[in-house]
Amino acid sequence: DAPVIELSAPKLSAPVANPTAIELKFQTTPPSAIKPNTFKVLYGSFEIDITKRILSLAKVTESGVSVQDASLPKGKHKLLMVIEDTAGRQGSKSVEFEVN
Numbered sequence: 001d002a003p004v005i006e007l008s009a010p011k012l013s014a015p016v017a018n019p020t021a022i023e024l025k026f027q028t029t030p031p032s033a034i035k036p037n038t039f040k041v042l043y044g045s046f047e048i049d050i051t052k053r054i055l056s057l058a059k060v061t062e063s064g065v066s067v068q069d070a071s072l073p074k075g076k077h078k079l080l081m082v083i084e085d086t087a088g089r090q091g092s093k094s095v096e097f098e099v100n
Contacts (some may be wrong), residue, residue: 001029003091008064017100019069026064028085036060038084047080071091072099 008023010016039060045052060069068098077099082092 001031001032001043001071001087002089003028003034003085005081005091006091007093007095010097011097014071015050015098018099019071019073020099022058022065022067022070024065026062026083026091028089028091032085032087032089034062035084035086036062038082039065040082042080042082044078074099079082 004027006027008025010020011021013052028034035093037060040049040051041054042048054065057070058065075098076096080092080094080098082090084090
């Protein structure tokens with residue numbers, strides 16, 4: 001019953017254009033709620049914490065994250081996103097994509 005992170009945008013079936021909208025949706029099992037302050041984004045194989053950089057552009061709420069025009073560096077990227085709920089359960093989602 002861990003929280004679920006769903007990537008609504010961008011679609012990763014093709015290379016991502018720049019700039020792009022990014023939308024994440026969080027879901028958890030009631031009566032638990034998402035704890036927005038536990039959101040983390042880790043980059044690459046070494047899982048470098050880039051959460052502060054993301055939070056400078058986006059606001060994290062109980063329902064998710066939304067950025068209108070994210071400017072992403074060209075190349076291949078791998079992100080691991082993590083969130084916790086009030087029951088202490090941790091959910092994560094890993095995505096790999098290319099920006100042209």
